[in-house]
Amino acid sequence: MEWHDLYNTQPKLQQRLQIVREYISYSLNASPPGKIRIVSVCAGDGRDLLGTLAHHPRAKDVQARLIELNPHLVERGRATALIWVRHQQIEYLHADATISSNYVGGPESRYC
Numbered sequence: 001m002e003w004h005d006l007y008n009t010q011p012k013l014q015q016r017l018q019i020v021r022e023y024i025s026y027s028l029n030a031s032p033p034g035k036i037r038i039v040s041v042c043a044g045d046g047r048d049l050l051g052t053l054a055h056h057p058r059a060k061d062v063q064a065r066l067i068e069l070n071p072h073l074v075e076r077g078r079a080t081a082l083i084w085v086r087h088q089q090i091e092y093l094h095a096d097a098t099i100s101s102n103y104v105g106g107p108e109s110r111y112c
């Protein structure tokens, strides 16, 4: 069993995820009007960010890059984010987050 499978059975992890989503939601609510730029480092399958965006009115303003090393989680995350990937709001990189070149051209530099 892998760490991310434990989300299905462990209440503590589910509670943690809920708290993380609430923080993300709070940050989105507090963002000024216009584009909201996000980089998710070691994103896993994106359940924290994508799970929040799925129900958040500011999702349309988000421009995000998610960086994850595990190809299975990237695949799963891309499937979840399909509609946003198509609209070029979300880039899901299968890449090493410790390599600075993987941040080049990301939301921060592109939209500043």
Ligand SMILES: C[S@@+](CC[C@H](N)C(=O)[O-])C[C@H]1O[C@@H](n2cnc3c(N)ncnc32)[C@H](O)[C@@H]1O
Pocket: 003, 041, 042, 043, 044, 045, 046, 047, 048, 067, 068, 069, 070, 073, 095, 096, 097, 098
């Ligand atoms: C504990 S998980 C957290 C994932 C996600 N933030 C969450 O809370 O569900 C850490 C993730 O970091 C990824 N990871 C570890 N080293 C990495 C690296 N150098 N670059 C990108 N991802 C990395 C792992 O594959 C794993 O999916």
